[in-house]
Amino acid sequence: MGANPFNTDLDRNPANHQPLTPLTFLERAASVFPDHKAIVHGGISRSYRDFYARSRRLASALTRAGIARGDTVSVLLPNVPAMLEAHYGVPMCGAVLHSINTRLDAATIAFQLDHAGSRVVIVDTEFRPLLRQALALTRVTPLVLSSADPEWAGVADGDEYEAFLAGGDPDFAWVMPDDEWDAIAINYTSGTTGDAKGVVSHHRGAYLLAQGNALTTAMGRHAVYLWTLPMFHCNGWCFPWTMSAVIGTHVCLRQVRAEPIWAALEGHGVTHLCGAPIVMSLLLGAEPGVRRDLNRSVHFMTAAAPPPEKVLADMQAAGFAVTHLYGLTETYGPAVVNEWQDGWSVLPPSEQAALKARQGVRYLPLEGLDVLDPDTMQPVPRDGQTIGEVMFRGNVVMKGYFRNPEATRKAFAGGWFHSGDLGVIHPDGYVQLKDRSKDIIISGGENISSIEVEEALYRNPAVAVCAVVAMPDPKWGERPCAFVELVPDGQVNEAALLIWCRAHLAPYKMPARIVFSSIPRTSTGKIQKFLLREQARQLGVAT
CATH class of the missing domain: 3.30.300.30 (ANL, C-terminal domain)
Structure with missing residues (x-):
């Protein structure tokens, strides 16, 4: 067989090939809709012009501080504007973003800082004591920048983060990745044995999953997203980047409590939010004076354990359209969705609940999802009974585990990512988890x-x-x-x-x-x- 004639003299060049990165979403939003509201947080309201300028200031200030390609910048922040800025400003200087779970203990945080080789840590003043404990256990000596959030009731000892930003250039010529395969973030798994593993994500995967989120969740232009999902979870399932793609509004929420959630749903016209079943419980369990009557349907995306039938019915009655998602840190967050079929809506509630409990089918940017026998690597029968391991394949699967080639090799054995989750696949192709082989x-x-x-x-x-x-x-x-x-x-x-x-x-x-x-x-x-x-x-x- 001869060479493909369509490959002759048709080479990639800057005019026809650019690395995919979600950073371009913010640049476009700021240039096309500069005055559109990008971020709301308490008394703070920032346009896309401001959001972009502050992210560039952060990238510029980090560069002046000596941070370059491949360096790690860690953040210990709740869902506040600084966290959103880090999702752009850190990779805009070529660095890799490491978001730390604020609920972890000092020893676990210390391990992550050492393993990732953190050069800078941006920390909310509430968590500064926790960081001090962690740094006392580390070998690294990062530059620490405290960020004072006006929505926190504690005493702040100065805002080093704002002073750091002031030294940056709002017109900084930020750097595109050399390759879309370049790392954009590292997130640590909880770990089932030994230390947690560092999951490395790339620009291409973040770009694709961010757009996949918008398509999967019916997110239209100028959607309003309420941050009930922690951004330290898989980079907020890539929604920090998704919202710029749809020129939407981020409504930040420092603490997940019923009163501010309901107030935001009404006051800011929230269209979408994500969260574990506990967020549903908070919404439904709110006092009558706290709850609001929604005059629209609000999209609620949930993962983890499927909600009980009564919770689903109560959420629907309260005005929420619940969609069940599934994924892992290694797949940038959700990569499987329970796509609802029109014919299911006429079924009895118990049958609908059983269908909603299934994890579902692959996201649009995921090329492969199946349940395989891990020993033979052959698909199990699509009978909804035979148990195998849920496996993924595609562009929204991690690069691998940082500084852990053996774990990476094992995870990708046979050309599939092994999730470690056990499940079945139904005749219609919908996957359903049955157990977790790692006992998570x-x-x-x-x-x-x-x-x-x-x-x-x-x-x-x-x-x-x-x-x-x-x-x-x-x-x-x-x-x-x-x-x-x-x-x-x-x-x-x-x-x-x-x-x-x-x-x-x-x-x-x-x-x-x-x-x-x-x-x-x-x-x-x-x-x-x-x-x-x-x-x-x-x-x-x-x-």
């Missing part, structure tokens, strides 16, 4: 490693054997439930073990229940967690 517990949108909780319990000298599984929780979706066998003559009760756990775990990782009982095992001694999950399910239902 998803509580309020946070991933909790059952192994990490078990390790904390095992440190107690009275604990002989323990096993941690997910227990259904009406507020958080899931919470850890620990089953414990004591050593002979072990003298410890549930209250004492909870105190012990509180000293070794972040608050959201705390077990909801500790059950002292004989732990079921196979003949080879392996703990039968499926039996414990059923016990935990019964406990959760009874609660």
Whole structure:
């Protein structure tokens, strides 16, 4: 077979080929709609002209501070304007953005700062004490910039971030990536064994998923997005970039509470928001004086455990159109959507709830989604019964794990990304999760490693054997439930073990229940967690 004639003398050049990057979305929004409202936060209102200028100032100031391509800039921030600016300003100088979960403990943050090689940390003043603790445990000595948010009631000791921005050029000629494969961000997984893994995302994937978000969630021009999803979760599922693509408005929310959510829904004309089931509980559980009557349908995207039938019905009655999404940090956030078929809307509520509980089909920018036998790498039958591993393939899959080639090789074995999640695929091609092979517990949108909780319990000298599984929780979706066998003559009760756990775990990782009982095992001694999950399910239902 000869050479392809269409490749002859038709080479890539700057006129016909540019690297894809979501940074161009902000440049376009500022040039076409400079006066459109980009960000609202309390008394702050910024146009796209201002948003773009401040992001360029940040890129310029970082460059003057010696930050260059491949350097890491970390942020320890809630959902405030500075976080949005970091999503543009940091990569605009060629650096890589590292968003830190504000709920982590100091030791975990220290590991991330060291592993990522952080050169700069931008920290909200509320979390400055936490950062001090973390830096005392690190080898890196980054430049620290405190950012004072006027919506925080605490005492601020000066706004170093604003002073830093003032030294930057609002007309800075920011740098395009050399290649769209260049890293734009690093996010750390919760980790099921050992230390967390650093997931590296590239400009191409961020560009594609950001646009995929808009298409998947029916996001039109000038949509208004309420930040109930933490931006430190997979870069806010790429919505910081999506909103510039649709020239929308970010409504920042420092704390996820019912009153400001309902006030924003009414006062700012919010059209879209994302969140774990706990956000639904907050909305539905609000006092009558707090709730508002919506005169429109608001799109609510949720992930994690599927909402119960009653919650879905109540959300619909309150004016929300709920869409179930699924993804991982390694897929830039959601890459699977439960696309709703018109014919399903006439089915009984129980059947609709069962259909909504399925994770769904691939996002438009994801090229491959399937359930495969991990040993043979062959697709399982599409019968909704045969369990296999959910696997992804495409441009919205991570570059790999930073400084961890063995984990990267294992994750990409056979030319697919292995999610570690177990599921089935139905005859219509919709995927549904059945278990998590890594035993991750998803509580309020946070991933909790059952192994990490078990390790904390095992440190107690009275604990002989323990096993941690997910227990259904009406507020958080899931919470850890620990089953414990004591050593002979072990003298410890549930209250004492909870105190012990509180000293070794972040608050959201705390077990909801500790059950002292004989732990079921196979003949080879392996703990039968499926039996414990059923016990935990019964406990959760009874609660």
